[in-house]
Amino acid sequence: MLKNFWYALEFADRVTRQPRKVTCLGQDFVLYRTEAGAAVCLSDLCVHRGGALSMGRVTGDCIACPYHGWQYDATGACVKIPANSEERKIPRKARVDAYPTVERYGMVWAFLGDLPEAERPPIPVIPEHDDPSYRMVQFEMEIDANYERAFENVVDAAHTPFVHGTAFGNPDKPEIPDFRVRQTDWSAEADIQLSPPLPKGLWGLLARRRPRAEYVTVTNAWYLPNIVKLHVRLPIGDLLLYDFNIPLSQERTLIKILGYRNFFTGAWADANARKRIEKILLQDKPVVESQRPELLPFDLSDELHVRSDSLQVAYRRRRLELKKQGWWVGGDDIITGDGPRRTATVIAS
Numbered sequence: 001m002l003k004n005f006w007y008a009l010e011f012a013d014r015v016t017r018q019p020r021k022v023t024c025l026g027q028d029f030v031l032y033r034t035e036a037g038a039a040v041c042l043s044d045l046c047v048h049r050g051g052a053l054s055m056g057r058v059t060g061d062c063i064a065c066p067y068h069g070w071q072y073d074a075t076g077a078c079v080k081i082p083a084n085s086e087e088r089k090i091p092r093k094a095r096v097d098a099y100p101t102v103e104r105y106g107m108v109w110a111f112l113g114d115l116p117e118a119e120r121p122p123i124p125v126i127p128e129h130d131d132p133s134y135r136m137v138q139f140e141m142e143i144d145a146n147y148e149r150a151f152e153n154v155v156d157a158a159h160t161p162f163v164h165g166t167a168f169g170n171p172d173k174p175e176i177p178d179f180r181v182r183q184t185d186w187s188a189e190a191d192i193q194l195s196p197p198l199p200k201g202l203w204g205l206l207a208r209r210r211p212r213a214e215y216v217t218v219t220n221a222w223y224l225p226n227i228v229k230l231h232v233r234l235p236i237g238d239l240l241l242y243d244f245n246i247p248l249s250q251e252r253t254l255i256k257i258l259g260y261r262n263f264f265t266g267a268w269a270d271a272n273a274r275k276r277i278e279k280i281l282l283q284d285k286p287v288v289e290s291q292r293p294e295l296l297p298f299d300l301s302d303e304l305h306v307r308s309d310s311l312q313v314a315y316r317r318r319r320l321e322l323k324k325q326g327w328w329v330g331g332d333d334i335i336t337g338d339g340p341r342r343t344a345t346v347i348a349s
């Protein structure tokens with residue numbers, strides 16, 4: 001799993017004065033809001049006896065552990081130990097890791113890593129979010145697969161006719177014309193020609209009135225560490241899915257999706273849009289969960305690649321580079337936040 005990136009951890013409207021536990025990179029975090037409304041992200045592990053802060057209470061800008069009531073402020077520093085008499089000093093080591101947060105695109109993001117602000121990779125730009133011609137729905141689903149398998153699946157155009165033959169792929173025309181990958185340090189993108197099936201249902205009825213194109217252009221993109229974009233140009237408009245593949249553990253992934261459309265932009269069509277996203281994900285789920293090995297290999301010669309896998313190959317090359325630079329964490333590694341590295345449980349003097 002890649003450290004030193006901004007990770008979208010939760011939909012912003014779920015981050016309130018009520019503490020909320022989230023998991024990413026195999027670590028637990030607690031999210032809550034200060035009185036002024038700023039999102040706070042702390043390690044969910046109380047340094048006293050390992051209580052879960054997310055089961056505690058927010059008072060003022062602080063969060064109180066449910067076990068012995070230690071209070072931590074928004075920087076992770078312990079500011080109150082109720083069992084101690086007032087004159088006892090709070091040990092300096094009594095603090096939990098705090099992670100910088102940003103709110104964007106209706107998500108709360110936390111920086112999970114140890115890079116200074118100026119060196120942090122950027123949060124991807126989602127231009128549709130502020131474009132009033134688009135309507136957005138949120139969706140989420142957990143799957144029993146590693147997040148990189150889920151991530152690669154979304155940019156993988158060649159699976160569409162087989163896995164999504166009944167949704168938007170065309171099983172009669174599976175070949176993918178060659179495409180060019182445009183790459184930066186943190187992302188890659190390609191315009192891919194896919195043969196569309198004859199659409200069904202209400203959208204299909206509308207589409208049937210127009211001459212059917214031989215190919216539709218689908219723009220697939222990935223953004224490090226875990227975001228994938230799918231931009232489908234339907235006869236009736238543009239559909240964009242931004243997929244956040246959040247690693248809960250090595251084997252389990254929480255997929256959060258922001259889905260944008262510039263057709264049927266009324267709230268009445270939201271439920272249908274969510275249903276279509278769910279249908280596509282449920283088609284992908286069993287296939288991605290069955291992949292072996294569960295973890296994406298690091299050795300590029302470990303699996304066979306063909307021309308239509310170019311976006312995934314670009315990803316594998318880039319993650320290998322970053323791994324060599326020490327950006328890879330897995331297993332028992334702990335990513336510390338802004339505060340000093342935590343050692344053992346401290347004794348309140």
Ligand code: FES
Pocket residue numbers: 046047048049050051065066067068069070
């Ligand atoms: Fe958190 Fe004791 S475990 S206060």
Ligand code: CO
Pocket residue numbers: 153154159160163164280284
């Ligand atoms: Co798919």
